Amino acid sequence: VQLQASGGGLVQAGDSLRLSCAASGRTFRSYVVAWFRQAPGKEREFVAAIRQGHTYYQDSVKGRFTISRDNAKNTAYLQMNNLNSEDTGVYYCAADATTILSSVRDIRGYRSWGQGTLVTVSS
DSSP, rough: OOEEEOOOEETTTOEEEEEEEEEEEETTHHHHHHHHEEOSSSEEEEEEEEETTTTEEOOOTTTTTEEEGGGGTTTEEHHHHHHHHGEEEEEEEESSSSSGGGGGGGGOOOOOEEOOEEEEEEO
């Protein structure tokens, strides 16, 4: 599956932003989808994932971010509320058909990646 992430931008602390991940392929509905992010000078880290209707989040975004998907549109979303400067980074969507539960937070659990979209939060 090919992924196209979009929706990033420059916002102020406390603002909201919604990222989209558009996927090609008719089997998208069976894929595990995740969002990762990479801040300048840091390693890529897990943000959120959705697998078989269940959602998973990094502790720092719980209660502020929501991952969802619309299989009819082959699109996944990441709604981000109450953003802060720590959320700044390039956000990548990732997907895989075979990600097991123990790997949903692991970069190695995903073989398809979007190109990334930049989110900058000014304080």
